[in-house]
Amino acid sequence: MAAKPDMADKPKLLVVEDDPGLATQLKWAWEDFDVTCVGDRESAIAALRQHEPEVVTLDLGLPPDPDGTSEGFAVLDAIMALKPDTKVIVASGHNAPESAMLAIGRGAYDFYRKPVKIEELALIVRRALHLAGLEAENRRLAARAGEDATVLGSIVTAAPEMIRCARTVERVAPADVSVMLLGASGTGKELLARGLHSASLRARAPFIAINCAAIPETLLEQELFGYAEGAFEGANSTREGRIEMADGGTLFLDELGDMSASAQARLLRFIENRAVERMGSARAIPIDARIVCATNRDLAAMVANGAFREDLYYRLAEVIVQVPPLAERAGDVPLLARHFLHRFAAEMNPQVKGFAADGLAAIDSWHWPGNVRELENRVKRAVIMAEGRLVCAEDLDLAEPGEELAQALNLKAAREQADRKVIRHALARTEGNISSTARMLGISRPTLYDLMKQYDLSS
Numbered sequence: 001m002a003a004k005p006d007m008a009d010k011p012k013l014l015v016v017e018d019d020p021g022l023a024t025q026l027k028w029a030w031e032d033f034d035v036t037c038v039g040d041r042e043s044a045i046a047a048l049r050q051h052e053p054e055v056v057t058l059d060l061g062l063p064p065d066p067d068g069t070s071e072g073f074a075v076l077d078a079i080m081a082l083k084p085d086t087k088v089i090v091a092s093g094h095n096a097p098e099s100a101m102l103a104i105g106r107g108a109y110d111f112y113r114k115p116v117k118i119e120e121l122a123l124i125v126r127r128a129l130h131l132a133g134l135e136a137e138n139r140r141l142a143a144r145a146g147e148d149a150t151v152l153g154s155i156v157t158a159a160p161e162m163i164r165c166a167r168t169v170e171r172v173a174p175a176d177v178s179v180m181l182l183g184a185s186g187t188g189k190e191l192l193a194r195g196l197h198s199a200s201l202r203a204r205a206p207f208i209a210i211n212c213a214a215i216p217e218t219l220l221e222q223e224l225f226g227y228a229e230g231a232f233e234g235a236n237s238t239r240e241g242r243i244e245m246a247d248g249g250t251l252f253l254d255e256l257g258d259m260s261a262s263a264q265a266r267l268l269r270f271i272e273n274r275a276v277e278r279m280g281s282a283r284a285i286p287i288d289a290r291i292v293c294a295t296n297r298d299l300a301a302m303v304a305n306g307a308f309r310e311d312l313y314y315r316l317a318e319v320i321v322q323v324p325p326l327a328e329r330a331g332d333v334p335l336l337a338r339h340f341l342h343r344f345a346a347e348m349n350p351q352v353k354g355f356a357a358d359g360l361a362a363i364d365s366w367h368w369p370g371n372v373r374e375l376e377n378r379v380k381r382a383v384i385m386a387e388g389r390l391v392c393a394e395d396l397d398l399a400e401p402g403e404e405l406a407q408a409l410n411l412k413a414a415r416e417q418a419d420r421k422v423i424r425h426a427l428a429r430t431e432g433n434i435s436s437t438a439r440m441l442g443i444s445r446p447t448l449y450d451l452m453k454q455y456d457l458s459s
């Protein structure tokens with residue numbers, strides 16, 4: 001015996017009709033629907049809540065106002081408020097032909113004329129159902145695309161290279177191993193470290209980050225290990241270091257390659273003893289912190305030439321994760337550009353809605369040596385600069401230095417233009433960090449300061 005089609009498989013139709021004869025006629029006309037018939041506002045809303053129908057046919061003339069439209073509109077408004085994706089088809093009676101148009105203005109999908117022609121109504125109902133299905137599928141896909149475009153919480157990517165990298169981080173997160181993130185500046189190492197912490201069992205404890213390159217060598221040890229009162233001149237009170245603050249949580253050591261030999265030795269002692277000694281104090285304070293570190297230097301080479309301790313290296317690099325540069329992540333440049341555009345437009349310039357074609361082309365052809373940080377800064381600046389709805393190539397200021405030089409007045413002017421452009425780009429890449437900019441340009445900090453003064457550039 002063939003199984004009876006299960007009601008659960010059938011699309012749901014709610015018929016709101018106060019004429020019992022007509023309601024019965026409609027009910028039998030829809031064999032392939034799971035039909036519910038009701039005759040007033042209260043039961044219509046109750047049925048909506050209970051069955052969540054995809055499609056509703058609604059007679060606007062319902063009791064206690066069967067000759068008017070007030071009750072019908074009240075039902076329509078309630079449906080639009082409770083479940084706005086419902087396709088409502090209203091009946092337009094002889095007495096109020098204009099009400100059909102009003103109903104569409106208030107969210108109804110379509111209307112039919114009374115007296116009802118079942119075939120005509122069937123066509124409208126089926127089309128509405130088809131559309132409801134398409135819309136539901138679209139919503140599902142959009143939600144999935146949203147999920148897929150971010151990994152480890154906040155990392156926007158669709159590139160297999162980066163997804164693999166994030167998945168590795170996700171997999172090692174629950175194990176209490178040390179993780180070393182290797183990759184160029186601005187590739188998202190800190191974001192990955194934060195993602196790792198959030199995915200670990202330590203998520204509720206603090207995530208403490210310290211950038212070893214941003215703190216002068218002499219202060220780094222104080223920052224990391226803290227100090228006791230009187231440890232040195234000016235130490236008027238005892239201060240806990242970052243390692244202590246990370247107790248129970250994760251300590252993120254950024255730019256690890258910039259750590260002095262003395263700080264390296266102290267760090268190794270902390271790892272071996274699982275305890276810190278504040279500077280100027282012999283008391284060992286037990287600390288349980290997981291270390292995640294990152295560097296854009298070639299640490300293996302630094303170990304080979306003695307600039308970085310080998311024993312420390314192996315303690316910190318139980319798992320090594322290579323973070324690919326942005327230029328090697330297929331499809332990520334336009335994806336991230338749009339992500340940043342929408343974020344910064346919402347924060348700073350809501351009239352901006354997207355990229356002009358030449359803007360997208362400029363983004364696409366740039367090689368992004370400063371990686372995601374450079375892209376983020378460029379788009380931020382462009383959103384602020386944009387005058388219209390679309391960000392164009394000019395707002396992004398991405399031309400190669402060479403392109404404009406051919407038109408320069410003379411060699412001196414050309415050199416100056418090139419200097420300005422290269423310095424501006426380097427500053428954008430490092431978010432105005434003078435030491436990193438000088439290192440990137442292969443000049444000393446004083447030389448960079450001089451040039452910035454000469455060209456009237458600010459960081």
Ligand SMILES: Nc1ncnc2c1ncn2[C@@H]1O[C@H](COP(=O)(O)OP(=O)(O)OP(=O)(O)O)[C@@H](O)[C@H]1O
Pocket residue numbers: 154155156157183184185186187188189190191192254255294295296336372373376
């Ligand atoms: N995949 C991504 N999705 C969204 N934002 C990102 C992504 N990658 C990086 N960013 C953003 O780019 C900026 C730079 O990232 P991050 O600081 O993590 O890079 P980094 O590799 O640690 O850089 P550095 O080596 O210079 O410290 C941050 O503002 C970060 O939020």
